[in-house]
Amino acid sequence: KQEVTQIPAALSVPEGENLVLNCSFTDSAIYNLQWFRQDPGKGLTSLLLIQSSQREQTSGRLNASLDKSSGRSTLYIAASQPGDSATYLCAVPPPGSARQLTFGSGTQLTVLP
Amino acid sequence: GAVVSQHPSWVICKSGTSVKIECRSLDFQATTMFWYRQFPKQSLMLMATSNEGSKATYEQGVEKDKFLINHASLTLSTLTVTSAHPEDSSFYICSARPPIGQETQYFGPGTRLLVL
Numbered sequence: 001k002q003e004v005t006q007i008p009a010a011l012s013v014p015e016g017e018n019l020v021l022n023c024s025f026t027d028s029a030i031y032n033l034q035w036f037r038q039d040p041g042k043g044l045t046s047l048l049l050i051q052s053s054q055r056e057q058t059s060g061r062l063n064a065s066l067d068k069s070s071g072r073s074t075l076y077i078a079a080s081q082p083g084d085s086a087t088y089l090c091a092v093p094p095p096g097s098a099r100q101l102t103f104g105s106g107t108q109l110t111v112l113p
Numbered sequence: 114g115a116v117v118s119q120h121p122s123w124v125i126c127k128s129g130t131s132v133k134i135e136c137r138s139l140d141f142q143a144t145t146m147f148w149y150r151q152f153p154k155q156s157l158m159l160m161a162t163s164n165e166g167s168k169a170t171y172e173q174g175v176e177k178d179k180f181l182i183n184h185a186s187l188t189l190s191t192l193t194v195t196s197a198h199p200e201d202s203s204f205y206i207c208s209a210r211p212p213i214g215q216e217t218q219y220f221g222p223g224t225r226l227l228v229l
Contacts (some may be wrong), residue, residue, distance in 0.1 A: 034218075041225065
């Protein structure tokens with residue numbers, strides 16, 4: 001059974017700092033890995049999707065990397081802003097499935113002005 | 114991007130009543146939708162996979178007779194919480210995936226259920 005872990009559970013940084021969120025998964029036989037953002041009481045917004053054949057994806061100030069062999073992914077946020085404050089979730093499909101997702105427990109990020 | 118809606122966004126009900134939550138894909142057809150549950154300060158847990166025109170597939174530990182899922186069309190799936198109890202209070206989120214070729218899942222805004 002796939003298990004997804006995110007460290008740290010919570011992170012507080014001053015505005016402008018660069019930061020890294022970590023995600024690890026136990027079974028490396030994944031099709032892809034996805035990072036989401038969730039604002040309090042809201043649904044999920046997809047940030048980045050990395051295919052299993054890719055090593056990284058970039059979107060604006062966000063960069064996600066994937067190391068399948070070690071079962072790890074990182075989400076790098078450059079020049080953080082208060083608007084980045086949210087919970088960040090990583091998710092992978094279970095082995096043998098490309099559709100449903102197994103989520104990590106999330107990292108709650110607070111960017112202080 | 115693709116849009117998924119949920120209705121209602123908030124519901125408060127008495128213990129013992131049933132509550133229906135709708136999940137709609139607004140601008141694409143989805144043969145498969147997923148229902149997740151999220152308790153406070155916890156991550157999303159998959160409850161069931163809703164398949165258009167056939168029975169839903171439930172995850173281990175999820176009571177199919179309590180959480181009724183109907184996927185009557187390619188754009189609508191409903192989750193009915195029957196005989197709701199306070200422990201069913203949670204945030205319910207659905208997701209849908211566009212047709213083959215797009216792997217990103219699109220999530221609804223969620224429905225917060227409070228059972229008194």
